[in-house]
Amino acid sequence: MSGTAGTRTRHHATEVAVVGAGPTGLLLAGDLAAAGHRVTLVERRAPGLSPLTRAFGVHARTLELLDARGIADDLVDTGAPLGEVRLFGGVTVRLARPDSRFGFLLVTPQFQVEALLARRARAAGVRCMPSTEVSGLAQDGSGVTLHLRRAPGADPANTPAVRTVRAQYVVGTDGHRSTIRRALGQPFPGVSVLRSMVVADVRLLEDPGENALTVRGVRGAVAFLAPFGDGYHRVFAWSAEEREPGSPVELADVRDTVWRAHGTDYGMYDARWLSRFHCDERQVPQYRIGRVFLAGDAAHIHSPAGGQGMNTGLQDAANLSWKLAAALDGVPGAEALLDSYHDERHPVGAAVVRSSGTILRLATAESAADLARLTVATGLLGGLPPLRRRIAGRLSGLDIRYPAPQGAHRLVGRRAVDVPLRGGGRLYASLRAGRHVLVTPDSVAAPAGTGVGVGVGGAVHEHWADPGRRDQWLVRPDGYLAWAADDAAARPPLTPAAELIA
């Protein structure tokens, strides 16, 4: 992203400071700026995008959230849609769903996601401070002061000399080694699960099967393959003879592991990226500490099995951004909304740590007992369509739901499916306003006043395309149901945000 070179101020004030311009920080900063707020994004790296591919897959729910920002179709154009996940040779999980425009896993490099989000953040007016790192913070009742310094190697002539940033709220999206988390004194409990896994982006002479992501393991070797759609495949490979974390990666080692796991190396050649990384499973106990929030890898990390890390971070950002905007807009009850960020997203993060850990442990099973469990589990899964559908719902993020208040309508807290609206529109296009959307039958007039829902201007009022529908939905800006009624007579809550939400 472009910087602010030449700025000589040493102190800078903003409404929200976001620390870390990875995918989580870019989405969050872009949302807040699009909602009309002053946002400063501090990033240690020099201007420009990270060249690392890292995440390779964008799941359906994340695509829906990007659709609600008008950028999903552009992202889909950059990658290859995969309709199936094949686990351990025994289970095929189909991702297609009639209730989503995106019944697939989009395989595309992380930098494509970041490029789109960076462009959107820039256009929305986010102030970026590249080559600048946060070294500490202090918070009080009215705000947070961040202490900054030039990142190592940054050119003083091109780096702003800002030394502190004062913000009403700070969000740490600064990755798994988060300075913000440490400055808050927050632990990051968990375990290291693999010392050394290899990632490679390669060409293959032999096609491993179209339109699927494939994971296979035998005792002591696991390999995972997915096509990018541009002639390259992403490979993750692990073998029990783990090398030291920093040791060099040779294509020959990747070939060897893939051969052992799949019975072929598919004739792999021309590695455009080879790297080694280690896997931890950790989660911070609190996502909110006063005026400071943690999101993305700063809050949770786990193995890449299931391809959830970036997706979960983007969904954290979508959950938090409208709540922060409500707080900045002075919406009554916004404190409870801000608390609900932890209440809603911490359990999702914990579930992702658990499920990616289960896939990894099954795949890397070494003991005969583990292998027996794997065989039974995959045999069972293979024979149980409802269970496979549950796995698909988990992987895609489409079945995530948030806790609802007692007595709430059964849909409250669930994801709103995209529906056609009168006049030719559809729900996720309407959500692009960044506000709640109230969908009612034609007979329901706009509620008195514009106070329904949170945020400036209240909710957007839409009508079902289907004239037979009598029910009503109030959909949050992040695409979850805040309120619903089965008949046209009910009135949506006109009152504070806290009543709309668990």
Ligand SMILES: Cc1cc2nc3c(=O)[nH]c(=O)nc-3n(C[C@H](O)[C@H](O)[C@H](O)COP(=O)(O)OP(=O)(O)OC[C@H]3O[C@@H](n4cnc5c(N)ncnc54)[C@H](O)[C@@H]3O)c2cc1C
């Ligand atoms: C090999 C590999 C494969 C992966 N595959 C997948 C996948 O298929 N699907 C998936 O969903 N996820 C995957 N992940 C995980 C995914 O890459 C991360 O979950 C994702 O990048 C997290 O995004 P983030 O924005 O939270 O953090 P990051 O992307 O880590 O961004 C944090 C940013 O903060 C900056 N920063 C750090 N400290 C400071 C500081 N003190 N001051 C200022 N800036 C700072 C960093 O420079 C960085 O730009 C993979 C990860 C790896 C390593």
